[in-house]
Amino acid sequence: MALPNLSEADRKKALEKAAQARQARAELRQKIKAGSTTFAEVMSKSDDPIVARMKVATLLESLPGFGKAKAAKIMTELEISPSRRVQGLGARQREMLMQRLG
Numbered sequence: 653m654a655l656p657n658l659s660e661a662d663r664k665k666a667l668e669k670a671a672q673a674r675q676a677r678a679e680l681r682q683k684i685k686a687g688s689t690t691f692a693e694v695m696s697k698s699d700d701p702i703v704a705r706m707k708v709a710t711l712l713e714s715l716p717g718f719g720k721a722k723a724a725k726i727m728t729e730l731e732i733s734p735s736r737r738v739q740g741l742g743a744r745q746r747e748m749l750m751q752r753l754g
Contacts, residue, residue, distance in 0.1 A: 676702045677710075684714040691715060692754040695738075695746065704739035708732055708749075715753070726752060 658666065680702060683689040694711065697703045712723035727734060730748045732741070741749070 673702065673705070677706055680706070681710065681714040684711070685716060687716055690754075692750065695750060695754065698738050698741075698746075704737065706738050708736050708738060708741065709734055711738060712753075 680689070680694070684691070684694065691711075694703055709720075709723050709727060712718055712726060713720060715723075724734070726749075727736075730745055730752070732745050732749075736745075
């Protein structure tokens with residue numbers, strides 16, 4: 653699939669929108685790490701575009717006491733692909749994550 657030809661103004665607008673989304677995800681990760689937002693609260697907002705587009709691995713690594721190894725172990729046990737995003741979780745995967753961490 654070819655990329656669309658964007659004008660400079662459209663390209664700049666798209667870059668700004670992407671930067672704002674990255675910033676919002678970074679702020680969410682900080683809130684999770686600080687403990688001011690729980691895993692269950694984040695999962696309940698899974699229809700929010702910021703949460704929906706976050707990788708599950710990144711979300712788990714943001715939890716207090718979790719790192720790359722622990723997140724990878726849980727994802728392997730629950731058969732969740734490392735590239736899976738929150739919006740792409742199946743009902744069973746979501747339920748298992750909530751039982752484990754919620």
